Amino acid sequence: MTEGQIANIDLVKQVNAAAVYRIIDQQGPVSRIQIADICQLAPASITKITRQMLEHGLIREEALLESTGGRRAIALVAEQQRFQFISCRLGRKSVHIGLYNLAAKELARIEQPLTEREREPVIASLKSALECFIASHKKQINQLIGLAVTLPGLVNPESGEVLYMPSLSLAGSPLASELETHFKLPTFIGNDTRSLALAEHFFGASRDCQDSILVSVHNGTGAGIISKGKVLLGQNRNVGEIGHIQVERFGRRCQCGNFGCLETIVSNPAILERTRELLTRGHVSLLDPAALDIESLCSAANRGDPLACEVIRQTGEYLGQTIAIMVNLFNPQKVLLAGEIVAAQKVLIPAIQRCVEHQSLPSFHAGLPIEPAAFQSQATMGGVALIKRALLEGDLLQRMMEM
Ligand SMILES: [Zn+2]
Incomplete structure (x- = not known):
């Protein structure tokens, strides 16, 4: 042979x-x-x-x-109880680490601030955070089978390389293989929004459908598209960078270099900036400019504060325009929303729905649920989905049978 x-x-x-x-x-x-x-x-x-x-x-x-x-x-x-794995979410300013079993049950979690920005110190600090976490949870670990890392950047899931990461200089680093060599564990890496979309499909609000879209609004805006039960990829890379769709031709400059991208209007910093601007103009509002955050904005909107409602409604309209495009392109069975802004869902979702109804095909949006995602504050769920996928598709399964 x-x-x-x-x-x-x-x-x-x-x-x-x-x-x-x-x-x-x-x-x-x-x-x-x-x-x-x-x-x-x-x-x-x-x-x-x-x-x-x-x-x-x-x-x-x-x-x-x-x-x-x-x-x-x-x-x-x-068998789901005897195997554990580590799921980690590397953010701009902190690292979330969770210990899980194969039933996706979280056994322990920590969040650690990240002050480093340069490649070597970031990786060193990530390694030491993981080492400490594993050492301090020894009692709960029977057999560690893998490590998953998600981050708000672009990665090549095949080579495990980071292609782009906002705020941290990680571009070009083979993060997955470095961690794999260091911890001697099969290591999987993915974009956080796309991985969360998969987590919703495996364990959350889109378990009942094969085609769904998760739209996430945090520091940036992104989407994960699940098609026939899998994350949609283009040339081996994740797609769904809706944050960089131009929605205002003469809008603000985006960190990507273009103008008027969706995330220059719909992202937590942009939403807060617009609210502050309206408050400075002297409009009456329940909001205290000195203590303004997304949580207080949403709670004011929920209490009917006109200024807060206007900001949320406008956010919903811009987001709705982009979601309508996605509905026309992908005809999903469900659209899920993730982010702190979802706390104002009773103002936000109707605004999105109105846009989707006016800007997408009637047969595509008829009965289309647009609802909050199940995992809003469990940052490490994305990595849980990467491990689950590796098991179900045979890659991790094979390695466990060789362990
Ligand atoms: Zn952009």
Whole structure:
């Protein structure tokens, strides 16, 4: 056999193992016969694959309470408690780290400030934060199987390289492989918004659909597009940079160099700046300019403060224009919104809805839910989705079977 043929056989094994694991994880308890039926593999292959998974503790057997033929059947379920992993979100000013088990249950979390800006010190500080976290949670760790890092920048998920990261000089650094070598753990890296869209699909508000869009408004504005249950990619890179769609031709200069991008109007700093401007003009409002933040703005809007309502409504209209474009392009089954601004949803969402109704095809927006995402303050959920995907698609699964 040639090297290519051997590589192909390995790939087929990995694909088959992943297919079997997916069925057990998502449909278990399930019997070997049922698995063979669903994935159209020979019963002997199922026996072999499940034996390996049992040996590695990835799945376990359970007696089914009832069986059709009178015999007690043995069913298989995925083992979720004995394996743990670390999910980390590297932000501009802080690092969130969470310890999870395979059921996506958070076992511990910390947030640590990040003061460094340059590449080497940032990576050193990330490594030491992770080391401390792992050391101080030893008791909760049975077997660590991986590490996931999400960040508000662009990454190449294949090479694990950071291509762009606002505020930190990480561009060009092979972050995933550096962490993988250091911690000797399979390491996965992703853009935070796209990973969160996947987390909503696996565990959150878009579990019931295959096509959804998550729009996130924080320091910047971005989106994650889930198409047929997968994050939509272009040339191996994530797409969904809606923050840089021009919405005002003569608008403010954006950090990307262009003018009037959506995030120069719809992002937390831009929203606050506009509110401050209106307050300086002397408009009457419940808001205290000295203690202005997104939380107080939303709570004033919820109490009917006209100035706060106007700011939120305008935000919704600009966001709605862009969401309408996405609805026309992708025809999603659900649109989810993430960000502090969602606290004013009763003013924000109707404004978005009006735009979507006027600017997208009627058959695309009829009955389209536009609602808050499930994970609003759990920054590390994105990384949980990266680990889950690596398991279901076979990459991490294969490595666990070799551990
Ligand atoms: Zn821009």
